[in-house]
Amino acid sequence: MFIVLLGPPGAGKGTQAEIISQKLSIPHISSGDLFRENLKNDTELGKQARAFMDSGKLVPDEITISMVADRLSRKDCKLGALLDGFPRTPFQASELDKILKADGNSINCVPYIMVSDRDLLERLTGRWTCKAAGHIYHEKFNPSKNSGICDIDGSPLYQRDDDKKETIEKRLAVFHEQTSPLVEYYREKNLLVEVDGTQPIEKVSEALLKTVRAFE
Ligand code: ADP
Numbered sequence: 001m002f003i004v005l006l007g008p009p010g011a012g013k014g015t016q017a018e019i020i021s022q023k024l025s026i027p028h029i030s031s032g033d034l035f036r037e038n039l040k041n042d043t044e045l046g047k048q049a050r051a052f053m054d055s056g057k058l059v060p061d062e063i064t065i066s067m068v069a070d071r072l073s074r075k076d077c078k079l080g081a082l083l084d085g086f087p088r089t090p091f092q093a094s095e096l097d098k099i100l101k102a103d104g105n106s107i108n109c110v111p112y113i114m115v116s117d118r119d120l121l122e123r124l125t126g127r128w129t130c131k132a133a134g135h136i137y138h139e140k141f142n143p144s145k146n147s148g149i150c151d152i153d154g155s156p157l158y159q160r161d162d163d164k165k166e167t168i169e170k171r172l173a174v175f176h177e178q179t180s181p182l183v184e185y186y187r188e189k190n191l192l193v194e195v196d197g198t199q200p201i202e203k204v205s206e207a208l209l210k211t212v213r214a215f216e
């Protein structure tokens, strides 16, 4: 199954992808995580992406699309993948269609996790991420057992540079301008399913699993 998780920054895509990719036994591919890995390793790609990420803008397509295409070409994606944060523009979406089609694949469904901008700001300013593997917490809604330490691998938690109020506002504006047209793009293809993202994490997972299993 190839699934695109759509939703604004902070909707819970990464949190849900961690849970449901395990249940569906398909890899979780987050373009944001791929970029952050490149930043951490100080690669050429990381150097090119940094200024865009720091200012809350989209990284240009020529960098982003080849990075994701490369990840999708790996063996573990032969039977499916759960995409989070990609595509983010109609152009990226049509390129993704081509990449999948070249292997005889296509997108099975696109759950759209809906949350209001006011809630998103609170979620992103309170988000804590694990240094080692990107596991996601929230100081109020999903705290780690020991403050500042990841429950899963014991690594320190940090706040992302782009989770500052001004950058969050820019990222939300970018979502409304550049990414939200994808809602209609996928609705027209009968792939879009709206999911209420304001419910507790477990309830959103249940709704998502029910949604994707209906498309299996
Ligand atoms: P995204 O990947 O869409 O940017 P995340 O999964 O990183 O979003 O979630 C953003 C923040 O909101 C994190 O701190 C996460 O713990 C928290 N969060 C995720 N889902 C929920 C939820 N259903 N209710 C409350 N907080 C949530």
Ligand code: AMP
Pocket (backbone or CB within 6 Å): 009, 031, 032, 033, 035, 052, 053, 054, 056, 057, 058, 059, 060, 064, 084, 085, 086, 087, 088, 092, 162, 171
């Ligand atoms: P995310 O982890 O999804 O919140 O993404 C963090 C940042 O990485 C974004 O604000 C962008 O700068 C960049 N990014 C991630 N995915 C994409 C994408 N599909 N297209 C362009 N830029 C992206």
